[in-house]
Amino acid sequence: MKKSRIEVQIDLNENKVPKKMMWSAEDGGIQNQEAKAMLLALWDEKENNTMKIDLWTDQMKVDEMKIFFHQTLLTMADTFEKATGEHNICEDLRDYCHHFADKMNILPPDQDETGGVLQ
Secondary structure, X not given: OOOOXXXXXXXXXXXXXXXXXXXXXHHXXXXXXXXXXXXXXXXXXXXXXXXXXXXXXXXXXXXXXXXXXXXXXXXXXXXXXXXXXXXXXXXXXXHHHHHHHHHOOOOXXXXXXXXXXXX
16 A cells, blocks of 8 residues: 655744644655745544644735635635536635635636636
8 A cells, every 4th residue: 555645844933833844645745845935634433523723824915825725725626516416506605716816805816706707
């Protein structure tokens, strides 16, 4: 059986706040790549519950966090659709993601409020 390893190293300041994060994924060809934030969710079948780790460095800017969450929510819609085939609810989630981006003022400049591309 093949095994794969993903490693995350977190350097903390004196208050235990993440100062620097580095991650590696041997199978993905990633070695000590820096990251400013991470969200990790693992399903615990025994407890029927999600275990999670949310970390961000003190260098993460609020505008970066807004974009990070927007992109993560979009990825979650794609992953959920791929895993379940639930197209309609995933389209609803993508609509919400557009609303989120509009409210956070992070819509790409070539999109209007409805998600349409401006000419």
